[in-house]
Amino acid sequence: xxxxxxxxxxxxxxxxxxxxxxxxxxxxxxxxxxxxxxxxxxxxxxxxxxxxxxxxxxxxxxxxxxxxxxxxxxxxxxxxxxxxxxxxxxxxxxxxxxxxxxxxxxxxxxxxxxxxxxxxxxxxxxxxxxxxxxxxxxxxxxxxxxxxxxxxxxxxxxxxxxxxxxxxxxxxxxxxxxxxxxxxxxxxxxxxxxxxxxxxxxxxxxxxxxxxxxxxxx
Amino acid sequence: xxxxxxxxxxxxxxxxxxxxxxxxxxxxxxxxxxxxxxxxxxxxxxxxxxxxxxxxxxxxxxxxxxxxxxxxxxxxxxxxxxxxxxxxxxxxxxxxxxxxxxxxxxxxxxxxxxxxxxxxxxxxxxxxxxxxxxxxxxxxxxxxxxxxxxxxxxxxxxxxxxxxxxxxxxxxxxxxxxxxxxxxxxxxxxxxxxxxxxxxxxxxxxxxxxxxxxxxxxxxxxxxxxxxxxxxxxxxxxxxxxxxxxxxxxxxxxxxxxx
Numbered sequence: 001x002x003x004x005x006x007x008x009x010x011x012x013x014x015x016x017x018x019x020x021x022x023x024x025x026x027x028x029x030x031x032x033x034x035x036x037x038x039x040x041x042x043x044x045x046x047x048x049x050x051x052x053x054x055x056x057x058x059x060x061x062x063x064x065x066x067x068x069x070x071x072x073x074x075x076x077x078x079x080x081x082x083x084x085x086x087x088x089x090x091x092x093x094x095x096x097x098x099x100x101x102x103x104x105x106x107x108x109x110x111x112x113x114x115x116x117x118x119x120x121x122x123x124x125x126x127x128x129x130x131x132x133x134x135x136x137x138x139x140x141x142x143x144x145x146x147x148x149x150x151x152x153x154x155x156x157x158x159x160x161x162x163x164x165x166x167x168x169x170x171x172x173x174x175x176x177x178x179x180x181x182x183x184x185x186x187x188x189x190x191x192x193x194x195x196x197x198x199x200x201x202x203x204x205x206x207x208x209x210x211x212x213x214x215x216x217x218x
Numbered sequence: 219x220x221x222x223x224x225x226x227x228x229x230x231x232x233x234x235x236x237x238x239x240x241x242x243x244x245x246x247x248x249x250x251x252x253x254x255x256x257x258x259x260x261x262x263x264x265x266x267x268x269x270x271x272x273x274x275x276x277x278x279x280x281x282x283x284x285x286x287x288x289x290x291x292x293x294x295x296x297x298x299x300x301x302x303x304x305x306x307x308x309x310x311x312x313x314x315x316x317x318x319x320x321x322x323x324x325x326x327x328x329x330x331x332x333x334x335x336x337x338x339x340x341x342x343x344x345x346x347x348x349x350x351x352x353x354x355x356x357x358x359x360x361x362x363x364x365x366x367x368x369x370x371x372x373x374x375x376x377x378x379x380x381x382x383x384x385x386x387x388x389x390x391x392x393x394x395x396x397x398x399x400x401x402x403x404x405x406x407x408x409x410x411x412x413x414x415x416x417x418x419x420x421x422x423x424x425x426x427x428x429x430x431x432x433x434x435x436x437x438x439x440x441x442x443x444x445x446x447x448x449x450x451x452x453x454x455x456x457x458x459x460x461x462x463x464x465x466x467x468x469x470x471x472x473x474x475x476x477x
Contacts, residue, residue, distance in 0.1 A: 004413050004437050068460040070433035 005075050008066045012082050015062060016089075017053035020133045023089040024126065026052065026096035027192055031122040034103035034185055040109065052093035055099035059086040074206070081206045085136065088195040089200075092129065095188040095195075102181040102188075112178045114168045118186055121157040124150065127190050128196035135200060141207035147200040147213075154193035160188045226294075227253040229394055229424035230275060230277045235280060235289035237270050244270050246448045248289070252394075252441075257416060259439035259456065261432065263471065266445040268428045272396050275426065276312035276430035277305040283415065294393065310338070312374035313387035317399040321371035321386070327354075327459055328367040334390040349389050358415050377408025384415065388423075397427040401434065413438050432472055436460045444468045 026045050033042035063083045071079055106112075128150055135144035165179045165186075201213050223433075230252035237245040245267045251259050260268040262391040276285060277298065291298050298308045314347045321330045331350045340346060348365065351353040359381040363374070371382055380400060387395060397416070403410040416425060429435050435442055435456065442459040444452045444467070452459065452468045463469045470476050 001453050002418065004410060064461055068433070068436040068457070070436070 002127070005066070005069065005071050008062070008069070008201070009071075009075060009078055010106070012062050015085070015167050016082050016086055017137065019052060019059065019086060019089050019183050021127075022048070022052050022055065022128060023092045023110065024121045024133075027099075027122070027126055030096040030099035030103060031077065031119070031189070034099055034106065035119055037103070037111070039107040042100040042103040044085075046097050046104070049093050049097045051148050051193055052090055052111050053098065056086050056090040059083065059158065073209075077206050077209065083105055084202050085199050088198045092192050092195045095191050098188045104177060106181050113181065114164055114182075116161050116164060116186070118161060118182070118189070120166055121186065121189050124154050125193040125196065126158070128154070129199070132140040132203065133197045133200040135203045136206070139203075139207050142205050143201035144200040144207070145212075148197055151193050151197045152203065154190055158186050158190040163209065189192045193194075197210055205207045226271070227254050227293060228252065230426075231290075231292040231295075232262070232275075233290040235271070235274060235291060236287065237267070237274050238284075238288075239282060239284045240284045244448050245274070248450045250443060250450060250455075252426060253391055254376060254424045255420055255422065256440040257420050257427060257438050258443065259435035260426065260428045260443050260445060261430075261435055261453075261471070262445035263476065267448040268445045271445065272398055272426060272428050273468055275396055276309045276314055277393070278309070278314060280305060294332050310334070310390050311392055312394040312396060313392035314358050314396040315380070315387050315398070315400050316374045317402055319376060319383050319403075321374075321379050321382050323372045325371060326368045327363050327371050327374070327382060330371045331385050334386065338390065353385040353389040354382075356388050356419065357381045358411065359385055375408070377404050377411060379410060380404060380408070381415065381431075384412075384419075388419075394424045394425070394426065394437055397425065399430060402430065402439065410435070412419075432460065444471060446471070 012042065026048060029041055030045045033045060047094060060083060063079045066079050128147055131142065131147050135141070135147065165183050168180045169176045198213075204210060206214050228251045232250045234253070235245060235248040236243060238281065245346075250272065260271060262268045265329045272277055273304045275291065279287070287299065293311060294310070297303070298312075302433065323331065328347075328350045331353050332346045333378045335346060335349060351360060351364075351474060354363060359378060363369075363382075364376060366373075371379065374382060380403075383399075384395075400401065401412045404412065413434065419425060420440075427435075438455045442454065443450055444459065444463075444465075448466055452463055454464070459468060460472055463472060
């Protein structure tokens with residue numbers, strides 16, 4: 001016989017992973033549209049954000065129904081963690097949309113001639129998202145903990161890009177509008193890494209029943 | 219109304235049911251359709267009439283000589299209160315499991331399971347043995363007792379005794395299983411076994427369960443009916459009752475403001 005919560009919790013996890021794959025695709029494609037100046041791809045990412053939003057609503061509904069059944073211990077943590085992860089994924093989707101909007105505008109302007117390490121920043125942030133979700137699937141709290149300090153690297157890259165762009169703007173005032181787009185896009189990637197870190201912290205809570213948010217000096 | 223009565227998805231069609239004990243009207247004008255092969259939970263504060271409602275479904279309340287009913291109850295289209303229908307026949311089609319497990323203490327485990335069949339005149343050992351195994355398997359008890367079928371029923375734990383009572387109810391192959399707080403005297407593990415069993419049994423049986431445990435109702439039932447002072451206040455799919463009930467009385471009860 002099946003455990004009374006098994007089916008519902010499995011369905012919730014599956015839905016969450018499906019949402020995660022949409023969010024990852026959105027980030028991938030938004031960065032691609034930015035780097036390759038692909039206007040059409042940027043528009044598509046923007047349109048697909050509705051799908052991710054719908055997942056968030058559905059996951060909340062499923063979680064609320066499960067909560068009426070009074071799950072306890074790991075089951076209870078899984079339901080609350082699923083709601084938080086889905087919220088972070090929704091925000092990741094929003095950041096991808098922001099990047100896509102900047103990509104759409106930048107694609108119609110002449111390119112800015114600065115060598116930015118934005119692709120590496122995107123690779124790092126995306127790897128954090130992927131690893132955080134893997135740690136969730138594997139219930140691997142050690143792997144989740146390892147993700148958290150990686151956020152610093154992304155923050156440092158963002159700071160560096162910000163400085164490069166500030167310098168470029170001072171030297172080339174006619175590029176200010178375009179450089180601001182790049183600053184916003186880089187900030188969005190930095191936020192994506194933050195959300196990945198949040199997801200990792202939720203996985204630690206799920207596995208260890210220990211709330212590590214705001215406890216580590218990162 | 220007639221379409222519901224003939225609908226194979228409806229096991230019990232209850233129309234304008236009222237039950238009196240002497241001059242006291244304890245159930246008032248209840249009309250409800252109980253879905254087949256689904257679990258319907260009956261909730262409400264003590265004295266709201268939920269146990270009386272359950273007992274009316276297999277004419278068990280008639281054991282009280284002061285009891286009297288009005289209205290109509292049809293089981294897959296058959297009027298269970300028709301003059302030519304014996305209560306014993308109704309109780310064979312609509313089995314019941316009580317709050318306190320009540321195995322016959324002097325009988326063995328297997329005798330407890332087959333007592334209903336033997337009362338119905340079945341003597342064939344092969345049939346009795348087959349039905350014993352089948353019923354104990356359905357009650358998820360077989361693996362725990364198969365090596366000691368001749369042991370006294372009271373040698374079992376409380377949770378096992380309750381599953382034995384479920385096996386006994388299943389042995390006569392009823393169409394509907396009524397459960398009156400079947401897990402209220404059990405510990406969490408035994409309770410979860412009963413709940414898992416309920417989910418398993420609903421694949422083949424129609425189940426109506428009275429429970430004081432809201433979360434249990436949320437876990438096992440598809441539909442929930444809320445009774446208050448003898449009246450059916452609200453009846454809906456379970457998720458609706460526990461997340462956004464339509465009536466304020468239901469909301470107040472499920473959130474623990476009264477009752």
